[in-house]
Amino acid sequence: MNMTGIVYRPPYEANSLLLQVTLGCSHNKCTFCYMYPDVQFKVCPMEEVEADIEEATRYCPNVKRVFLEHGDAFVLSAEKLLKIADAIHRKLPKVETIAMYASIQNIKTKTDEELQLLRAAGIHGLDIGVESGLDAALTYMNKGHTSAEAREQLLRLTKAGMDYSFNAILGCGGAELWKENADATADLINAVQPHLLFIGSLHAQPGCRLYQDMKSGTFKECNIGQLLDEQERLIQRLDLKDTYYFGSHPSNLVPMQAKLPDQKQDMLEAVQETREQLRAHLDEVPVRGGEGSILNR
Ligand code: SF4
Numbered sequence: 001m002n003m004t005g006i007v008y009r010p011p012y013e014a015n016s017l018l019l020q021v022t023l024g025c026s027h028n029k030c031t032f033c034y035m036y037p038d039v040q041f042k043v044c045p046m047e048e049v050e051a052d053i054e055e056a057t058r059y060c061p062n063v064k065r066v067f068l069e070h071g072d073a074f075v076l077s078a079e080k081l082l083k084i085a086d087a088i089h090r091k092l093p094k095v096e097t098i099a100m101y102a103s104i105q106n107i108k109t110k111t112d113e114e115l116q117l118l119r120a121a122g123i124h125g126l127d128i129g130v131e132s133g134l135d136a137a138l139t140y141m142n143k144g145h146t147s148a149e150a151r152e153q154l155l156r157l158t159k160a161g162m163d164y165s166f167n168a169i170l171g172c173g174g175a176e177l178w179k180e181n182a183d184a185t186a187d188l189i190n191a192v193q194p195h196l197l198f199i200g201s202l203h204a205q206p207g208c209r210l211y212q213d214m215k216s217g218t219f220k221e222c223n224i225g226q227l228l229d230e231q232e233r234l235i236q237r238l239d240l241k242d243t244y245y246f247g248s249h250p251s252n253l254v255p256m257q258a259k260l261p262d263q264k265q266d267m268l269e270a271v272q273e274t275r276e277q278l279r280a281h282l283d284e285v286p287v288r289g290g291e292g293s294i295l296n297r
Helices: 046-059 078-091 104-108 112-120 135-140 147-159 178-192 209-216 224-237 264-277
Strands: 017-020 065-069 097-102 126-131 164-170 196-201 243-247 256-260
Touching: 017 046, 046 078, 078 097, 078 112, 104 147, 112 147, 126 147, 135 178, 147 164, 147 178, 164 178, 164 224, 178 224, 224 264, 256 264
Parallel strands: 017 065, 065 097, 097 126, 126 164, 164 196, 196 243
Antiparallel strands: 243 256
């Protein structure tokens, strides 16, 4: 299988067939992103995609789930995605779901009818970097969408029958807006009721604007106590009917996976326990290692 550049995938796609249909990210401007700094966005020719599917028939003929790469494969037109889905189903008949990263803008460019056709073709389980429900944070992070746009587009996905992961980043509002970020993000999550909520915490690496802004002090990041307070406030405010909270990303202070609403109290207790354990470090800013893991804890 040909794959160009570093390949990122959500942790729950570990058993999926990764199929490259684009190179890089069509947006490539998020303030915190260091995934594709020097990669020129490109759409892979259909012949290349078909050759990779053919190759997959030899080593994973029974695969059930395919994840389309790279950064926002849902940017492809509905027509091209339907062609890819058709090629997958013809050669790999056991495939049930075709997932991929998607942005709010990628959804906006598709009609309701196209979303329904894509869902009928097995496209489901999109992974969406919404990041925050606070417009000030979204603007600084250069996400290219507002909170209201995210709400509208995510509800369109639900109407088309498509499940998705709502990815949110604790700390997006920085030390000054952590309360507002928690409240606005929880309100947006409550409004759209995602099937899956993927939580990480804000971190930066050399090569992205956020890293420079943190170094210069233009962006004041949350300290450990504020990150815990923000997570607690977010969980307290969540009012969800049936959502899986996936918070095992290494950047999180309190790794947890839980069902909401059933395990809300357990989640809050886990945050309180971590606060007690880290009492001596609450005023420190996180010292980060690989994948944003917090070392001073
Ligand atoms: S949309 Fe995703 S991959 Fe693209 S720049 Fe933003 S965070 Fe990075």
